[in-house]
Amino acid sequence: MTRRNYRGTDIQVSFDADLCIHARECVRGLPAVFNRGRRPWILADNAPTEEVTRVVEDCPTGALQYRLLDGSPGEQPAATSGQAGAVDGARAGDRGGDVTRLTNG
Ligand code: SF4
Numbered sequence: 001m002t003r004r005n006y007r008g009t010d011i012q013v014s015f016d017a018d019l020c021i022h023a024r025e026c027v028r029g030l031p032a033v034f035n036r037g038r039r040p041w042i043l044a045d046n047a048p049t050e051e052v053t054r055v056v057e058d059c060p061t062g063a064l065q066y067r068l069l070d071g072s073p074g075e076q077p078a079a080t081s082g083q084a085g086a087v088d089g090a091r092a093g094d095r096g097g098d099v100t101r102l103t104n105g
Helices: 025-029 049-058
Strands: 002-007 011-015 065-067 098-101
Touching: 011 049, 025 049, 049 065
Parallel strands: none
Antiparallel strands: 002 011, 002 098, 011 065
């Protein structure tokens, strides 16, 4: 399972393509931030943090998650069900985002 990170100034959004059902709530909800025709497809700084969190929370599958970077409460859990495990922090620069691989065990 691969989760890619998209870091903004105040918020980091992460995306796991394996969980995405392409329902497009994100793209319709906040096209300035979520645009599948652009690389990187998530630009977390393109809208106020509150709007980004609202749209991420509307993702029906947990494919999108966020973490506030000011250390305040309101961070989402890093993993949804079945994703517990170590993070190896591998990166992939060719797609415009960081990659975090979650492994069981
Ligand atoms: S809202 Fe979630 S499930 Fe729907 S397209 Fe966006 S990332 Fe995929």
